[in-house]
Amino acid sequence: MKEKKLGLTSLILMIFTSVYGFNNIPRSYYLMGYAAIPWFVIAGILFFIPFAFMVAEFGSAFSHESGGMYSWMCKSVGPKYAFIGTFMWYTSYVLWMVNVSSGIWVPVSNILFGSDTTATWSLFGSDFLSGSRLLGIMAVAFFIFITYFDAKGVDKISKVTSIGGTAVLTINILVVVGSIVMIIVRGGQLQQPFEGFESLKTPLNAAYQGSPIAILSFIVYALFAYGGIEAVGGLVDKTENPEKNFPKGIISAAMVIVAGYAFLIMLVGSFTNYSEILGSKEITLGNVSYVIMSNFAAEIGEAFGVSHSAQLALAHGFARVYAFIMLLALMGAMFTLVYSPLKQIIEGTPKELWPGKMGEIDKDGMPGNAMWIQCTIVCVMILLISFGGDTMQQFFLILTAMVNVGMTVPYMFISYAFPKFKKMKDVDRSFVVFKSQKSATIWGYVVTITLFLANLFAIIQPAMEGDIKTTIWSLSGPVIFGICAWLIYSSYEKKTHASEAAEDILKDNTAEDARVI
Template sequence: MSSPKKKKLTLISLILMIFTSVFGFTNITRAFYLMGYASILWYVLAAVTFFLPFAFMLSEYGAAFKDRKGGIYSWMAESFNPKFAFIGTFMWYASYIIWMVNVGSGIWIPLSNAIFGVDKTQQWTPFGLSGVQTLGILAIFWIILITFVSSRGLDSIKKVTSIGGTAVALINVVLFLGGLTILLLNGHMAQPLSPGAFFKSPNADYSTMIQVFGFLVFAIFAYGGLEVVGGLVDETENAEKTFPRGVAISAIVIAIGYAVGIFMMGAFTNWNFAFTQFSDAEVTLGNVAYIAMNNMGYQLGHALNISEAASVTMGVWVSRYMGLSMFLALTGAFFTLIFSPLKQLIEGTPKEVWPEFLTKTKNDLPVNAMKVQAAIVIAIVALVSFGGSGAKYFFQVLVSMTNVSMTIPYMFLAIAFIGFKKKKEIEKPFEIYKTQTMANIAVTVVTFVVGFANVFTIVQPAMQGDIAGTLYSILGPVIFGIIAVVMYSRYERKYILSSKTVQR
C-alpha cells in the first residue's frame, strides 16, 4: 500500500505562511511612535531594497540545498567557505541570545497589561530596587525556569501557548477595524494629515537625518523572519513559478499591511496626546504597543459617545486582551527558541568545533549547551539592567541590540550568494537571478542597505554623547564574532591542518 502523497503548498497558503512568519504587530506601533506617518516611506523603501531581493536569494538557496540538514551553515559553507559560514551562523545564533535578553526583560510588560490593563512594571520597586533592576531579576528567574522545563523535553506547553499566536494575529484585525470605526465616527484623523507629515517625524528624537537613517534598521527588522522562506521551496507546488510569485506578492502585501497599519494608527492616535499625556507610565519601546492599544479602546469609547469612565474601561480591556495574547505568544516562542537555534548551530556545524561537553544530548536536546546559554543570557541581562539607566533608555538599548545582532547575519548570507551563483557545480532547480551581474547588483544593494542601517544605529548614540548606548549595540555581535573566529581557528589547527600534515 502506497503512502499518501504529501500535500504541497499552494500560492495562497505559501503567502499566508510567509506573512505570519514576517509580519509583526508591534512593528506598526513602534514605527508610529518613532516616526509617525513618515515611517511609511522607510518601510516601503526597506521592502524594495531589502525584503524582496533578499527573499529571492533565500528561495534560490533553499531550492538548491533543500536536502541539507545544516540550515544556513550548509548554504554558506558550500557557497563561500566553511570558516565564513561558521562565523555568520554563530552570529545568527547570537542574535537569539540577544532576543532572549530583550524578551526576558520585556515579557513582564504584557503580563502587567493582562492583569492591570496598564504597564505598571516601572512601579515594581521591591527592596529598594529600580523598576529596570526588578525586570532584570525577573528575566533571570524566567531564563532559569524556561531552560529547566525545556531541558526535560516538556514541549506540551507550546501547544497551549500557540493560542497566543492566533490571538496576536487577531490584534491586527482589532487595529484595522477599530481604527476604521473611529475614523468613520469622528470624520477626521486624530493625527493631522499634511504633505510634510509623511517626511517629518513628530518625535523630537528623530529630527535629524542621522537619526532618521538610524530608523532604517527598525524598518529592515520589521521584515525579519525571512530565514523560514528558504525551507519552504521543496514543499511548494510548481515551485519554479509559484515560489517567486508568492515571495513577490508577500513582500507587496506585507509592505502595504505595514503602511496601512501605520496610517490607521493616525486615525485614533494624536501623537502628542497618546505618547506624552495619555499614559501614567513612561513610554518605552517595550510598552508603546500597549499604550497605543489602550488609547484606541479609550478613543473608540469617545467616538461612540459613551461616558469617560466607560471609555477608560474599554481601553483597559483592549490592553488586557493584547497583554494576555502577547504574553502567551512570547512564552511559546521562548520555549521554542531556547533550544531550536542552539540545536541547529551544534548539529549543523562540524562537531569537532565544539567542546565535547556541549555536544552531549538528553531528550534529543543539547542540555549542557542550554545551561551555558542560560548563563550567558543571565550575564548580559545583569550587565544591561544593573548598568544604571531609566526604563526608556533600557528598552532603547535592548531593541537596538536585538535589531543590530539580528540583521548582521543577513549580510553574511547575501555576500555568500555571490559564491553560490559562481559555483556551477551547485545544482540550482530554479533561478530568479538569471545572470551573475543581476546577483551581484542584488547582493550589493542588500549588503549596503543593511550595513548602512546598522552603522547609523550603532554610531547615532555616540554622536549624541551616549557612548554606552553605542557600546551596548555593538557588544553582542563583536564578542560573539570574536568567539566564533577563535573557535573555528582552534578547529582548523587541531583537525584540518593536522589531517593535511598526516596525508603528506
C-alpha cells in the same frame, strides 16, 4: 504518498505569517509617526524582495542539505565563514532572549493592573532594587525557569501557548475594523492629522527631527520588521510550479506586508494623537504597544459617546486582554527558541567543533549542556544592562537596539555569499530568479550595502547625540559573538590539523615497520 504542494495563496500566507509582526507597527509609529511608512517601502525594495529571492535560490539548490544556512555558506564561501555567519545568526536569538526576558514583565503588569507600572516596582521598598534593576533580577529568574523545563524536554508547553498566534491575528482584525468604524463615525477625521508629503517626510518624534542620521538609522527597524525570511528557503520545493509561483508569491507577499505595515501605521494615527498619548517620558519601546492599544479601546468608547469612566474601563480591560495575548505569544516563542536555534546550529555543524560536552544532544533530544551555557550568558547580559544605571526608557531602548542590530547583521553574510554561490558549477539550478551572474552580483552587493549602512547609522546615531552606552551595547553583540565564533573555529582547526598530523605520523611509522619486516 505524494506530498501535497503549496498553492500560490498558501505560499503567500506562509510568507506573511513568517515575516509580519504586529508589534512592529506601534513601535514604528512611536519612533517616527507617519514618516515610518516610506522607510518600510525602501527596505522592502532594497532588502526584503531581493533577499527573499536569494534565500529561495539557496534553499532550492541545497534542498537535501540538513545544515540550512550553514550548508549554503559553507559550500559557497567556506566552512569558517559559514560558521561565523551562522553563529552570529544564532546569537541574535540570544539577544532576543535578553530582550524578551526583561520585557515580558510589561504584559504581566498590564494583566495585573491594566497599565505598565514596572517603573514603580521595587523589592522590599528598596530604591536600589527597583525599576530596571528589579526587572533584570526577575528576568534572570524567569530565564532560568524556562531553561530548566526546556532542558527536561518539556517543550509541549509551547503548543498550549500557540493560541497566542491566532489571537494576535484577531487583534489585527479588531484594529483594522475598529479604526475604520471610528474614522466613519468621526466623518473622516484622524486624531493625528495627515498632511500628505510633509507627514511622510517629517518624524513626529522630536528625537528624529532635524537629524538625518537618526532618520536613516530607523531603516534598521524596518529591516528588522522583515526578519524571518530565511525560513522562506525551505518552501521552494514545497510549492506547485515553483518557477512561476514562487516569484509571484514573494512579490505578492512583499506587497501585502509592505501595504499592511503602511496601512496599519496610518490607522494607528487615526486614533492616536502623538503629543497627547505618546509625549510622556514614561512611554518606552517596551510598553508603547500596550499604551496604544489601551488608547484604541478608549477612543472607540469616545467615538460612540460613552462616559469618561467607561472609556477608562474599556482602556484597562482591553490592555489586559492584549497583554494576555502577547504574554501567550511570547511564552510560546520563548519555550521554542531557547532550544531550537541552538539545536539547529549544533546538529548542522561538526560535533568536534564545540568545546567540551557542548555539542552533545542528551536523551531528551535537547542540547542540555549548551542550553545551560546559553542561560549563563543571557543572565550575565541581563544583569550587566539592567544594573547599568539607566532609566526604564533607556533600558528598553538599549535592548531593542541590540536585537535590531544583532538580528540584521547575520543577513549580510548570506547576501555577500550569494554572488559566489552563483559562480558554483554542478549545482541544482531548477529554481532561478537572478538569470545572470551580473544581476546576482549587483543585488548581492545592494542588499549587503543596505544592511551595512543601516546598521552603521543605527550604531553611531546614539553616540552622535551623546548616548555612548547604547552605541557600545548595539555594537557589542555582533563584535563579541563574532570574535567568539572565530575563536571556536580556530580552536577546531588547530585540533583538526593536530589530529591529521598525528595520523600522518602513524601512517609513516606503520609503512616504515612494514618495510623493515
